Amino acid sequence: MVTPTPYGAGSSQPSASISCFRSNPDNDVTLSFGRPFQIGLVGTTVQTSTTLPTGSSQSVNGQIVTQDLTTSNDATGLFYCEGSSRDLTTRVYSIIHSENRRFEPVDGLVTKTVNKGEDVTLSVITVNSGGSPLWRRTRNGAVNATLPIANQASFTLPTTDVDDGDLYTVIGSAVTLADNHFSMIRLIVRDCDAGKWNPTDCEGVCNLCYNGGVCNDETGDCICPPGFSGLNCLTGGLSV
Known part of the structure; x- marks a missing residue:
């Protein structure tokens, strides 16, 4: 997609x-x-x-x-x-994101993939003025409005506070949300350590994935980004 x-x-x-x-x-x-x-x-x-x-x-x-x-x-x-x-x-x-967004992910990527047992760092940059960044987390459809992070463009979560599918939203503190200016980063947490697949033992060794490809923790295959395909995501092709 x-x-x-x-x-x-x-x-x-x-x-x-x-x-x-x-x-x-x-x-x-x-x-x-x-x-x-x-x-x-x-x-x-x-x-x-x-x-x-x-x-x-x-x-x-x-x-x-x-x-x-x-x-x-x-x-x-x-x-x-x-x-x-x-x-x-x-x-x-x-x-x-809305064209009225106040912030966006620092690397331009709206998803963040981490391996089992890893901490995760989330960062945004200012695009349009509108106050300091205020972070919210949506987990299993419930918004945590008391996330203890404010006025920080970057922060690190310990692995004990990281769940697959968590959605982090960032709003500007000085403006209303009527223009939907919130920014989003969605977490993808693999069930295995880096380079491994086949939970729960995770004894499989992943293929090397290039061009932003990620090892599927269930199969060991590379999940390629749009525009790349093949065993190691080395084949260019699809243009969107």
């Missing part, structure tokens, strides 16, 4: 969109789209939303299913694409 507009919610050139790519042997699997939980940030226009923005439209081009999320700021948030086939269900995620 990819988006050509990771910082484009609220923009009309082009409107925000997400695309889900189907592959063999599931080229024709039916896909569903939505938001995995309520973002819960009081004052945003998507505080309780679990569906796509009103007016979104779907198009299909072969194995690619695209949702045009409209030019509204309501296209801000965490979205999923889900498909089921052969008794298996797969759900993948994509994040879109």
Whole structure:
């Protein structure tokens, strides 16, 4: 699942969109789209939303299913694409920020992958003025409004306080959230130590993954980023 507009919610050139790519042997699997939980940030226009923005439209081009999320700021948030086939269900995620965002991840990456037992450092940079960064964490659909982190652009969480799927949002302290200016980083926590796969023993040794690829802790295969494929993510190809 990819988006050509990771910082484009609220923009009309082009409107925000997400695309889900189907592959063999599931080229024709039916896909569903939505938001995995309520973002819960009081004052945003998507505080309780679990569906796509009103007016979104779907198009299909072969194995690619695209949702045009409209030019509204309501296209801000965490979205999923889900498909089921052969008794298996797969759900993948994509994040879109508002063009009015006050902060964004320092490396431009809206997900952060860490290995079992690792601490995690999250960092943002200022894009538009609007106060100091205030962090919130959404875990299992519940917002922790008392996260003891304020006025810090970067902080480190100990491994004991890290869960797979945690969503960290950052807002500006001096402005309202009516323009959905919050920024997001989603954590992906592997069930094995670095370079290992096959939990719970994790005795498998991962393939070397290049170009931003990540070792799948269940199979040992490389999960390649958009534009790369192959055993070690060395093959360039898909352009979005």
